[in-house]
Amino acid sequence: MKILNEDTHLNTFFKKLRRASNRALLLDYDGTLAPFRVERDEATLYPGVRELLSALIDAKQLRVVIISGRAIDDLVPLLRLKQLPEIWGSHGWERLLPDGRHVAPDLSEPIRRVLAQVPDWIEAEGLQPRYEPKPAGFALHWRGTNESIVREIREKALRKWSSLPEDSGLIAKEFDGGIELRAAGKDKGVAVRTIISEMSEGATMAYLGDDLTDEDAFRELKGKGLAVLVRPKFRSTAADLWLQPPDDLIEFLKNWITICRGN
Ligand SMILES: [Mg+2]
CATH class of the missing domain: 3.40.50.1000 (HAD superfamily/HAD-like)
Known part of the structure; x- marks a missing residue:
């Protein structure tokens, strides 16, 4: 401590x-x-x-x-x-209250459209083993791999992100063990x-x-x-x-x- x-x-x-x-x-x-x-x-x-x-x-x-x-x-x-x-x-x-009520993500239409196309892109890039779909975006995980795989996943994710329309409303954020594209805000x-x-x-x-x-x-x-x-x-x-x-x-x-x- x-x-x-x-x-x-x-x-x-x-x-x-x-x-x-x-x-x-x-x-x-x-x-x-x-x-x-x-x-x-x-x-x-x-x-x-x-x-x-x-x-x-x-x-x-x-x-x-x-x-x-x-x-x-x-x-x-x-x-x-x-x-x-x-x-x-x-x-x-999203939020789960102690009484069991669930508040789902309130995503804009452009974000929904972008996220709906992600599974096809994941398949085309061969990223299925790294892929975690989420309610407001998706993550690609690289924990347990090597440097060159990390670099490859990061590059693919950032290329995808920069190809999106500016108003897509997604941000790219690295975390400890991967990268995530998710709804901003x-x-x-x-x-x-x-x-x-x-x-x-x-x-x-x-x-x-x-x-x-x-x-x-x-x-x-x-x-x-x-x-x-x-x-x-x-x-x-x-x-x-x-x-x-x-x-x-x-x-x-x-x-x-x-x-x-x-x-
Ligand atoms: Mg943590």
């Missing part, structure tokens, strides 16, 4: 959390709560984390939210939780901004994430909550704190449980 921001004092944060009547714990999934796997459908929670998540979801005066780049349908079976928390999927394009930062706007004044919150796409969320939380980079290896980040999973992560979540149970 390492403090990255001289204004961050973890004891002060936990004291404030103890006093707060309104708390939110915002969590990325892949790389944060679950170690990476080349087979993406095998990326299950770190040992012990499911029990901690269940306890947090049961805690009173705490809003637990998972914010992932995955589609919600893809994520839910991996969690294997009896009671699901609130989930934002597809980088904030939402990201994890927008999701965090919306959640903050829904919380009452003086809410205490933290966001835990590992990837480049989590940096939008870290920046959004500046001065409003604790931004936490969860990653075995350090990298440059806007986060306030660095935790190495799973041990630091488990300790951090246990602190939240102790504090939330104290009320």
Whole structure:
């Protein structure tokens, strides 16, 4: 564990959390709560984390939210939780509320048209093994391959992206292990901004994430909550704190449980 921001004092944060009547714990999934796997459908929670998540979801005066780049349908079976928390999927394009209501992506007609053509392009380029269709775009994965395959996939994706009409409304974003083309206008930062706007004044919150796409969320939380980079290896980040999973992560979540149970 390492403090990255001289204004961050973890004891002060936990004291404030103890006093707060309104708390939110915002969590990325892949790389944060679950170690990476080349087979993406095998990326299950770190040992012990499911029990901690269940306890947090049961805690009173705490809003637990998972914010992932995955589609919600893809994520839910991996969690294997009896009671699901609130989930934002597809980088904030879709949302599952704790009462089971699902808010689907509201995509423009030009984006729908572009996405409808993607499967044919994937087939023509021989990218099926790398392809993950998503509700608001698609990802191409290169984790576990070599440099030349990474370069080839990146080039194909960027060529496709630059061939699209300017008003297509898709952005190209690299993440840890691939590249994604998705509808512009939402990201994890927008999701965090919306959640903050829904919380009452003086809410205490933290966001835990590992990837480049989590940096939008870290920046959004500046001065409003604790931004936490969860990653075995350090990298440059806007986060306030660095935790190495799973041990630091488990300790951090246990602190939240102790504090939330104290009320
Ligand atoms: Mg992640």
